[in-house]
Amino acid sequence: MEHLIIDKTDDTPSIDFNPTSRELKISGRSLPEDVTTFYAPVLEWLDELEETPVGEFKFIVNLEYFNTASSKLILDILMRLEDIHTGGNNTIEIIWNYDKRDTDMEEAAEEYSELVEVPFQIVGI
Amino acid sequence: MDTSLKQIHSIMNDENAVLIYSGEFNQDIVKSMLSYTEGKLESSGIDDLVRKKIFNVMVEQLQNITKHQYTAEEKQVVQPCFILIEQENFYNLVTGNPIHIDTIQMVKDRIDQVNGLNAEELKALYKQARLNSRISEVGGAGLGFIDVARKTENKLEYAFFDIESANYKYFTLKTQINKIIE
Numbered sequence: 670m671e672h673l674i675i676d677k678t679d680d681t682p683s684i685d686f687n688p689t690s691r692e693l694k695i696s697g698r699s700l701p702e703d704v705t706t707f708y709a710p711v712l713e714w715l716d717e718l719e720e721t722p723v724g725e726f727k728f729i730v731n732l733e734y735f736n737t738a739s740s741k742l743i744l745d746i747l748m749r750l751e752d753i754h755t756g757g758n759n760t761i762e763i764i765w766n767y768d769k770r771d772t773d774m775e776e777a778a779e780e781y782s783e784l785v786e787v788p789f790q791i792v793g794i
Numbered sequence: 795m796d797t798s799l800k801q802i803h804s805i806m807n808d809e810n811a812v813l814i815y816s817g818e819f820n821q822d823i824v825k826s827m828l829s830y831t832e833g834k835l836e837s838s839g840i841d842d843l844v845r846k847k848i849f850n851v852m853v854e855q856l857q858n859i860t861k862h863q864y865t866a867e868e869k870q871v872v873q874p875c876f877i878l879i880e881q882e883n884f885y886n887l888v889t890g891n892p893i894h895i896d897t898i899q900m901v902k903d904r905i906d907q908v909n910g911l912n913a914e915e916l917k918a919l920y921k922q923a924r925l926n927s928r929i930s931e932v933g934g935a936g937l938g939f940i941d942v943a944r945k946t947e948n949k950l951e952y953a954f955f956d957i958e959s960a961n962y963k964y965f966t967l968k969t970q971i972n973k974i975i976e
Contacts, residue, residue, distance in 0.1 A: 679825050700853050702821040702860070734846065736853050737937045741927050770843055773850065773945055780921060 670721055673714045681707050682732060686714055691724060696731035699739035708742040715749040722758040730765040732774070740777070744784065751785045762788045769793030812885075816875035824856045831878060840973075847971050848885055850945050852878070854938045855889045855967065862891065872957050872964055884948075885971045893965035898954055901965065904936045905950050908943045916944050946971050 670688035677683035682697035701707045718726075728750055735743060747763070754761040765781070767774040775793065782789040813831050817823075828849065835845045859874045874891035893901065911919060920940045927937060943950055951968040 679829065680821070700857070702857070734850060734853075736857060737941050738857070740924065740937070740941075744924065771846065773847070776917075780917075780924075784921075784925075 670714075670717060670723065673710065675710070682735075684711055686711075688718075688723060691726045692729060693726060694729045694731065698733050699735040699743075701739070704738045704742045708746070711746060712749060715746065715753065718759060719749070719753045719756050720758070725760045725762070726753075728761055728763045730763070730778075733768075734774075735777075744781065747781055747785045747787070751787050754787045762790070764790045764792060766792045766794050810880040812878040812880055814875075814877050816873050819856065819860045819874055821857075821860060824853075824860060827856065827876065828852065841975070843975050844885075844971065844973055847945055847975070848878070848887070851887055851942050851969055851971060852876075854942050855887055855969070858938055859889055859891045862893075883973055885973070886968055887971070888966060888968045890964055890966045892957065892959070892962040893954070895961055895963060898963060898965070902952070902954075904939050905952050905967075908939050909949045911943075913944070913947070916940055920944065942969055948972070 672688060673684060673686040675681070675684040677697040680698065680700045680702075682695050682699045685692075685694040685696075687693070695711075699707075750761045750763065753759050763782075763785075765778040767778060769775075775791065778791045782791060812834055813827060815823075815827060831852065832845065832849060835848065856876060859876070872892060875889065877886075877888040879886045879888075908916065908919075920937070923937050923940060939950065946969045948970040951970075953966050955964040955966070957964045
C-alpha cells in the first residue's frame, strides 16, 4: 500500500493516509466544485485497504468545514470504513476532532456516528 | 427587476454592506468572494463562530447559484447576484438568480417545508435526505436548504419576481445569521 498524500488547497482538504503509522487523516476545508473527482483516489485507496490485511487503523478527521456535496462523499468514506472494519482484514477507529465551540460540526459528527457501525470518538478541542 | 446604480449605491451607503456582487458565478469567483469576505470579517473583529456560520451558509448559497447555472436565454435577461449586509443584530445573506417557471413550485414546496419544521424535525429530515442522496442524485436535492435552515436557525425568506421572460422568474432567497450565538 502506498502512502497517499494530497496537499490542501483553498477548497479541498489535505489527505494523509499513511499505511506505516496506520493513521488516515483528513484536515481542512472541503468545498470543491467536483467532489467526485477529488475523492476518487481516497475511495480507491480504501478499496485497496479492504483487500489488504495490515492491522488497526485510526481515521482522524480535523475538518473545519465541508459543504453539502462533500457531506455525501464523507458518508461514502465512512461507509467504506465500516466495510473494512467488518470485513475482517483490518480494524478501524474513527476520531473526529472539532473546535469545541462549533456545535454545528459537533452535531454533524454525532449524526455520522449514528449512521456507521465503527468505534467513533468525537473530541472537542 | 430594475436595480439601478443609484439603488446599489444607496444600499452600500445606508446599510453596512460587506459584499455586493452581480454577474457570472463559477467556482473561482466563489472562492474569491469567500476569501474577500473572510478577510473583511476577520478584520472587523467578528466572533469566530459567527464568521464560520456566515462562511458555511454563503458557500451553500453561492454554490447553489453556480450549480443551477443559467442558460443562454436567461443570461440575456438578468444576472444572478449576492449581497451580504451587516445589520445591528444579524447579518443578511441574499441571493438572486433566474429560475425556470417549471421548477418554482418545487423550490417553494421545499422551502415552505423547511420553514414549517423545528430544530428536531429539521434534523430528522436532514438525516433522511442525506440517506436518500446516496441512492439517487435527484432524491437528494434539498439538502442545501435544510442545512442552511439548521445553521442559521432562522426562517428562509424568498420571493419570485417577474422579469422580461416567458419562461423565467427571478428568485431571491434571504437568510439571516444572528450575531449572538447562544
